[in-house]
Amino acid sequence: MSAGFLLIHAKPGRTWTTLLSWTLFALGIALYFYVSQARHRDNPEDRVMPTVTQMARGMFDAALKPAEDDEAQAPATTFTQRFLGSMLWKDTKATSRRFFYSMLLLIPAVLLGLHMGLFPYVGAFFLRFVLFFDKIVALSLLPILFIAFGIDELAKIMLIVIGVTPTIILDTFNLTRAVPAEQTVKAFTLGAGDFDVAYRVVLKQIAPRVLNSIRLNLKAVMLFLFAGEMIASTDGLAYRIALLRRHMGMDVIIPYVLWVAMLLFLVDFGMRLLNRQLHPWFRES
Amino acid sequence: MIRIDNVAVSYGTPPRPVLEAIDLRIEEGEFVCVLGQTGCGKSTLLRLVLGCEQPQTGRILVDGREHRQPDRTRGYVPQKYSLFPDKTVLDNITFGPEVSEFSLFGRLTPSFYRRRREFREEAFEYLRRTGLRKEDARKYPDQLSGGMQQRVAIAQALMTRPRILLMDEAFSALDPGTRKDMQRLIRELWRATGTTILFVTHNTQEALRLGTRVIVLAKESPDQGSRVMLDLSVPEPCHESDLPHLVHRLESVSEGTRPEVGQAPRFAGPFRISPAC
Numbered sequence: 001m002s003a004g005f006l007l008i009h010a011k012p013g014r015t016w017t018t019l020l021s022w023t024l025f026a027l028g029i030a031l032y033f034y035v036s037q038a039r040h041r042d043n044p045e046d047r048v049m050p051t052v053t054q055m056a057r058g059m060f061d062a063a064l065k066p067a068e069d070d071e072a073q074a075p076a077t078t079f080t081q082r083f084l085g086s087m088l089w090k091d092t093k094a095t096s097r098r099f100f101y102s103m104l105l106l107i108p109a110v111l112l113g114l115h116m117g118l119f120p121y122v123g124a125f126f127l128r129f130v131l132f133f134d135k136i137v138a139l140s141l142l143p144i145l146f147i148a149f150g151i152d153e154l155a156k157i158m159l160i161v162i163g164v165t166p167t168i169i170l171d172t173f174n175l176t177r178a179v180p181a182e183q184t185v186k187a188f189t190l191g192a193g194d195f196d197v198a199y200r201v202v203l204k205q206i207a208p209r210v211l212n213s214i215r216l217n218l219k220a221v222m223l224f225l226f227a228g229e230m231i232a233s234t235d236g237l238a239y240r241i242a243l244l245r246r247h248m249g250m251d252v253i254i255p256y257v258l259w260v261a262m263l264l265f266l267v268d269f270g271m272r273l274l275n276r277q278l279h280p281w282f283r284e285s
Numbered sequence: 286m287i288r289i290d291n292v293a294v295s296y297g298t299p300p301r302p303v304l305e306a307i308d309l310r311i312e313e314g315e316f317v318c319v320l321g322q323t324g325c326g327k328s329t330l331l332r333l334v335l336g337c338e339q340p341q342t343g344r345i346l347v348d349g350r351e352h353r354q355p356d357r358t359r360g361y362v363p364q365k366y367s368l369f370p371d372k373t374v375l376d377n378i379t380f381g382p383e384v385s386e387f388s389l390f391g392r393l394t395p396s397f398y399r400r401r402r403e404f405r406e407e408a409f410e411y412l413r414r415t416g417l418r419k420e421d422a423r424k425y426p427d428q429l430s431g432g433m434q435q436r437v438a439i440a441q442a443l444m445t446r447p448r449i450l451l452m453d454e455a456f457s458a459l460d461p462g463t464r465k466d467m468q469r470l471i472r473e474l475w476r477a478t479g480t481t482i483l484f485v486t487h488n489t490q491e492a493l494r495l496g497t498r499v500i501v502l503a504k505e506s507p508d509q510g511s512r513v514m515l516d517l518s519v520p521e522p523c524h525e526s527d528l529p530h531l532v533h534r535l536e537s538v539s540e541g542t543r544p545e546v547g548q549a550p551r552f553a554g555p556f557r558i559s560p561a562c
Contacts, residue, residue, distance in 0.1 A: 180366035185337060187369075190445055191357035191385030199389060200380075205371045281371050281425040 050251035058251030062088045087240065088256075092263070094235040098153065098225055102160040103214075109165040110210055113172025118184075118198050123173070130169050138163030139227055146232060156228035163224040164217055171213040175206040208282040211275045215268055222264060286481055287311040287334060287449065292343035293510060294329055302510030303329050307343070309500070309513065311483065313448075316475050318496035319485045320535065325502045326511045327485045331453050334483060335359055347449065357385060360447030360480075364454040367438035368426040374437050375422040378408040381445035404444075411440040414477075416470060432463035439471065443478065452484045456491065468494055489532045493519065501538050514538050 012020070036049035050058070066085045083089055116123040116130075141162060149155035179202050187201045229238035237260055244252050275282070289309040295302040303326040311317055321327040332338045333345055336352035336359075344351055347358065355361065368377050382404045387397050412422060415436040426434055435455060442450060452471075456464045472495060475482055486492050492499045501515035515538050 181337075182363040182366040183369065185335060185355050186361055186363070186367055186441075187380075187384070188355035189335070189357060189359055189361040189447070189451075190381035190441070192380075193384070193388070195389055196384045200384065201369060205369065207371075279371065281427060283427065 047248040047250055050254070054251040055255055058249070059088075059255040062086060062252055062255070088259070091235055091237045091240045092259075094233075094239075095225065095229065095237045098156055098160075098229075098236070099221065101153075101157050102164070102221055102225065105157065105161050106165065106168055106214060109168040110172050113169040114176050114198060114203055114206075116169070117173045117176025118202060119194075126169075127173070130166050130173075133162070134166035134170060136162070138224060142227065142231065151232035155232070156225065159228045160221055160224045164220050167217055167220070168210075168214065172206065172210055175209050175213075176202055179205060208275050208279040211271060215271050218264060218268055218271075222260075286313045286348060287483070288346040288349075289330075289333075290343050290346070292333065292340040292345060294326065294333070294338070294340050295510065302508070304340075304502075304512075305510030306512055309516075311481065313481055314479050316472075316482045316495060316497045317484065318492035318499045319483065319502060320489060320492040320499055321487065321502035321511065323487060325504065327487075327502050328453055330502070331451050331483065331485050334449075335361060335451055357381070357445050358447060358449065360442035360445065360450040362435070362438050362442050362450065362452045362455045364457055365434075368434055368441070370426055372425075373422065374412070374417070374424050374426070374429070375405060375408055377426065377437060378411060378441050378444055379404040381441065382407075385445060408440070408444065411444055412437075414474070415440045416466075430463075432459050432467060435459065435467060436470070439474065443474065443480075446478075447480065449481045449483065452482065454486055455484070457486065457488065464491070471495065489535050493531055493535070499535065501535055503538060 032049065033052070036046075036051055039046045039049050040051060063086050064079070064082045065087070066082070112126065116126050138159060142159060145155045145158050145162075149158055183201055183205070184197050187197045192201065226238035229236040230242040233239040237256060241253055241256050244250075244256075287309070288311075289307050292307040293302065293305040307330065319327045319330060329338065333340055334347065335355045337355060339353070352359075361367075368374075369380065372380065379401065383392075383397075383401065386400060387394075391397055409419065409422065412419065417433065417436055417440070421429065421433065421437075426437065429437065438455075455471075456467045459467060468491065471482070471484075474480075484492075484495055486495075497519055499515070499517045499519060500513055501517070502511040503514045504511050515535065517535070
């Protein structure tokens with residue numbers, strides 16, 4: 001301690017770093033328990049801050065009890081069967097499906113951005129319009145979408161498309177523009193055609209950065225997805241959360257929120273692994 | 286082989302002239318070094334020959350044809366960003382023949398894989414000739430030093446057997462030792478392949494060591510475009526002992542300072558001198 005308390009030049013050890021990084025988690029959990037217990041002491045019927053046992057029971061019901069409208073089916077026996085018939089699984093499946101479709105719709109967005117960046121006529125045709133679209137607050141379009149596309153899946157997926165694709169298009173456009181001119185000239189002098197340059201040279205080298213930009217936009221995708229589900233849907237994780245709000249079902253809402261966070265983390269982590277696997281030459285800087 | 290007829294280029298508004306009244310004939314098999322200060326338009330001249338830019342007046346004929354965009358008749362080695370970062374050294378070298386013979390979907394045919402094996406064997410031959418080891422073939426450009434990257438870039442450009450090779454400050458980012466090795470290498474390859482080389486550099490010594498012909502571009506005054514100030518043929522590589530003298534003379538031309546008393550009058554237009562070496 002003779003050196004005094006170093007600030008910028010401090011070099012905390014491994015143990016200290018780990019310890020410090022978990023402190024806020026521990027504090028948060030402890031605080032929750034403390035407040036929740038205090039509230040339950042005052043009012044055993046408290047529904048705002050359920051205890052761990054209540055949450056565990058709520059989650060157990062959500063994950064292993066058959067979903068409401070499936071009760072007519074034959075009773076499931078094994079753990080997997082019960083899980084596959086549960087509310088949690090049904091909601092996760094519905095949300096995942098919408099998420100997957102919106103991810104698929106990002107592929108044309110990436111290709112559009114690539115062509116806009118490479119082909120001047122395509123850029124001239126689309127750029128101003130996409131820039132305009134990018135400024136529209138997607139959620140303000142929600143009523144219009146529900147009126148125009150009905151309250152089906154299409155409206156929800158369109159919301160995600162309108163909300164996220166302009167960002168992805170513009171990001172890809174900028175990444176394409178950032179590829180040094182030498183690369184395209186070189187490719188042409190080696191006998192490549194325009195589409196060889198687009199797909200074999202430019203797309204391949206911006207791919208890891210595009211994937212990273214999609215990773216950064218995962219949260220926006222989820223935001224629009226949840227907004228759509230909360231307002232007009234009959235299944236999905238966000239629908240459940242919105243539904244349980246009416247019953248003050250905090251014992252399920254809190255685990256659901258954590259479940260969503262974990263799923264999103266896993267998707268992001270998977271994409272990071274995929275990126276590293278597909279592009280071993282790419283070093284993040 | 287390359288004919289540059291009365292070419293002028295200017296950029297921006299109001300137009301700022303970069304090149305004016307450039308007239309050059311470059312014959313097959315020449316090794317031409319274009320020398321000049323930063324901003325004198327020597328890279329512009331190279332881009333004109335490549336076809337990336339079009340002159341405002343005059344025309345450029347390569348093999349009797351005007352070119353609107355770069356193609357495989359003219360190989361290109363820039364100072365950097367020459368290699369595709371996502372491809373291994375081997376794939377970088379075979380890229381040329383692969384895209385020349387197979388379209389995007391042509392890669393799906395079995396004949397592609399047969400041909401690729403042949404390309405790869407040829408690529409190893411070029412690797413050897415440019416002084417790279419077999420183990421380097423699996424590496425990515427990022428894992429190579431600057432000199433090695435330029436070796437790969439040369440091998441990559443030569444794979445498609447261009448008749449003209451355009452090099453833009455190709456060795457300027459290298460340290461002096463590596464630079465000398467590379468100069469020796471390109472000179473050897475030029476002799477062996479008979480490729481016409483147009484080499485842009487700002488380094489006078491490099492130009493004199495490499496070229497069979499040195500062209501100096503310079504401006505007479507700041508508001509004029511660059512012209513060919515000196516067109517020097519160097520039939521034999523200069524002796525190291527003659528270099529300082531020649532370097533001094535050439536630099537005085539390219540910097541626009543008055544040459545020593547008793548020399549050719551200042552800016553007498555393009556003239557040919559036979560150096561004493």
